[in-house]
Amino acid sequence: MAExxxxxSERLAELGIALPAVAAPVAAYVPAVRSGNHVYTSGQLPFVDGKLALTGKLGAGVSDEDAKAAARTCALNALAAIDALVGIDNVVRVVKxxxxxxxxxGFTGQPGVINGASEFxxxxxxxxxxxxxxxxxxAELPLGSPVEVELIVEVR
Structure with missing residues (x-):
């Protein structure tokens, strides 16, 4: 846990995590907006180096563990969008x-998959x-992604 x-920024460096470039929107929206003391991210897909890291559905070929890792990547991409907008060090807390x-x-393991984002x-x-x-x-997500994650954070 961070001191x-x-x-x-120091915590990310300590963990050896670099924020990626913000993923380019795939439609008519921006990656994040600020309203008052909150930043709302658009839904983030598991893009790595501009490419979708994983496609498919849970319960039909995509493993829970692979999707959990993809949810982590989505959360990382959301932090990158927040950093680009207001600076990561201005985050007070994750709200939602x-x-x-x-x-x-028949697939009912959604909470376990999204734990990848929450635990990260x-x-x-x-x-x-x-x-x-x-x-x-x-039933479906953009570009065939198995997961999408959005954040609401409180900022200074």
């Missing part, structure tokens, strides 16, 4: 995580990463 005097999981009929935020932000959350199963 009280440590910045989020919404995760979507492309699910085949806790690893990086400690108590400030504790949040409210929704984990929703959907």
């Amino acid at each position: 009280a005097t440590q910045t989020w 995580v919404v995760g979507f999981v492309a699910s085949a009929e 935020l806790g690893e990086v932000l400690g108590d400030a990463g504790i949040h409210a959350r929704s984990a929703v199963g959907v």
Whole structure:
């Protein structure tokens, strides 16, 4: 857990995590917007170096562990969007995580998949990463992604 005097940038460096470039929007929206003391990210897909890291559905070929790792990547991409807008060190806390999981009929493990994002935020932000959350199963996600994650964070 991060020390009280440590910045989020320092914590990321300590963990050996570099924020990626912000993923380019795939439609008519921006990666994040600020309203008052909150930043809302658009849904982030598991892009790595501009390419979707994984495609498919849970319960139909995509493993829970691979999707959990993809949810972590989505959260990392959301932090990058926040950093580009207001600077990561201005984050006070994560307020809410919404995760979507492309699910085949009968798949009910959405919460475990989205734990990939939640656990990552806790690893990086400690108590400030504790949040409210929704984990929703959907029929399809953009570009065939198995997961999509959006964040609401409080900022200074």
